[in-house]
Amino acid sequence: MATEAVRSQVTAKWQYAFSRLNRDQPGITGLLTFSQAWMLATEMLRPKDLTSPESMTEYNMDNFRAAVAMLNRCHRLPALLETFLDNLRKAFHLIEREVQEHMTEYERTSETAIINRLLQRILQWYKAWAPPQDLGPTCLSAYTLNFQTNLFSILPSTFPTAFQSLCVSTLPSADPLVSIDHVTSSEPFWSAAEALGLMDRYDSIIASVGYEHIEAHVLSTCTGQWERSMLSDLRSWMADKVIPWMLVTYARNAQTPEEVRHLLQGVGSRFEFHMNKTLCDLRTREIFDIIIDFPDSMGALHDLKECLQRVDQRAALVQSLRRANRKRLLHPGADTKLILSQYVATIKCLRIVDPPGVLLFKVADPIRRYLRGRPDTIRCIVSNLVGDDENGDSLVDENEPIQPLQNVDVDDYSDPNWEPEPIDAGPEFRTNKPSDIITTLVSIYDSKDLFVKELQVLLAQRLLAVTDNDIEKIEKERRNIEILKIRFGEAALQVCEVMLKDMSDSKRMDTHVQVQKSSVVHPTVISRHFWPTLKTSHLKMPGQFQALQEEYAQEFNVFKPDKKLRWLPQLGTVHLELELEDRKVDVKVPPLEAAFIELFSQKPVWSMDELIEAVGSVDRSAALKALITWVDLEVLKEDAEDTFRLLEVSEESPDVPRERRAVVVSEDVPPVASAQQQQAERMKIYWKFIEGMLTNLGPLPLDRIQSMLRIVPGYDQTVEQLSMFLEAARREGLLLVRDGLWKLNR
């Protein structure tokens, strides 16, 4: 039930609306002309089916303009636009039908041209339905927005993939013969895509097409190509192939070079970054093999260096290399020599990639720790130092100047060229002044003493192996020692000097003695205390050997009246000629072998125990080895177990070829105790003390034992060494350990 007030309000509104539409025309003529204009305008704007003939209808633009002007006067343009957009929505099923048709066809054939056709067709629809310019830009943009919204809502989920493959098809081909025209020919497609708003919507798809293209190219051209720097090639490839594509994709409408530059700036640098990153990732994955290939992989290393400056992948590089090292290098299957040479190559490579050495420091740490745990690392390094490597390359670069070992230097505060540590350096990082390889290797261990010890042992072995006083070999050793003196310092190698002097003195002495009284014995006379501990033995040379020794010792005594000789019969070599009934055997053998055969010349059959008895006491296994040497030479024969008989007449049985024993006739046991054994020897001195304190004081912890031992003069062992020794004693059943307390096993 309407009240009076409501009624009058409605009346007023009605009057107002009517007068606005009627525009003060007489009667309702104004209203009639308005409705004609409305009909005309809506009919003209109505989206029409392109496939039906009605779309061909031509309209008189003047009439339309007049109608619009009238509507505008009546303030009905917004309503007109609304109606138009509503009609647009209603008519969109026409486009949807075509989209579906095309997509079905595409899914059947996977032909990207169909998608291209579809885009062109949609563009046609878009243009046909667009309102005339007269309605103003607001109307046009509202239309565009609505059209795109509707379009996006009807595009099936398969469309982005299809669009992507269409983008891919526009890329320049890898085939250099296909001209660049292919790229420019795709321009209509890009224009259509842009007009339909697909560029913005599928921006990431287009970019990913570019990224994947670059990635594929980098991977296909650079994988395994390390000799040459690839970066410049890649850059020119980008300029030749990718930039034209980018131009047509992103900067079609640019008029001036400045505009092009502006448009391409963002995307261009993204693409270039991606190229660098892809290459960097690739090289990071390959780094281990690149290092193996060094120095044939210089190109790759320089590329990596350059890429790392653009791409922050340093941590990834370290991770990757550490992982590769752990997997491929630092395992029991790898030879120490191999690990060392790979370590040296790593040092050289990473110095190229990262001169401050932060990467190297991070990568080297696990290698160094692993090497420290290997028993033969020092031996390997030292034998390399003295050029003992029969097979292959020295770790040390010959061109590298020989210089003293450098100490880890503390920060020099007065250095005007001081630079702060690189930003990703860890707290442990020490600024590696470009020190030489040897310094780096030696610094694996805390002190160089271990190296010097090992060096002495090695030198002793080599010098004792020199027969006939071969001057050349000794000279070579002397040269080596001179070089090493520069590195390790004069004092450290004093002992080696004495050893070399012993060699030349022996030679001189021998020449003199030979003149006085010729002898087949040519001894090397060494200075005790200056040579590493030599393996002790109680070998006593029998028969003519002892006579020879005594004879020579006497001559020596005449030459050097205040000195005596003490023979070390287990060392050296003897050149023998055996005259058997039917043959002669000419051999060079170690002394023990010689001693045995001398015994056989006294009596043809010996048992093993008799033999050992006759030469003093020697190791049973050593004795067996010596006897087997003769058995292999077919001079002796094992009749019964442990009983050997001299074969005066050889027992050749041609039809049964003799099986060679597996035991190799060679001096494979080094005559000089290794540094490790010497260490154990030294420790034995302290065993009495340990035994005493454990007896008197009962069970003791390790620290306590160490602190008590410190009182002993000359005790210089670390806790670790002591602990190793105690552990060894425990294995031998001398000690027991419970709850960290050591006690005697009684």
Add this chain to the structure above:
Amino acid sequence: MKVTVKHWHAVAQWRWDTGSDADNTHPTNNEEEEGDVCGICRVPFEGCCPSCRMPGDDCPLIWGECTHIFHMHCLLKWIGTAASKQQCPMDRRPWVTAERRV
């Protein structure tokens, strides 16, 4: 069988003939034994005195009539000091260098 030695590359250590182990009959017994040390520098005779680098003829021993033996350089240095009063540092008897009984 006849065994002929054509060449023997042997290895030996030299020792000063200090007379203490003159009996060469048991060479194995004192093989392990650390040799005697110089009473002044406490370095073995076969080593060298603190001012020398090469052992042996470059750093010889000196025998006293009191039977004490030292590195020659060590003793000469001692005798050179005023406090020594030309005495043997071991027994304080006047130092007389013994003729070597060769």
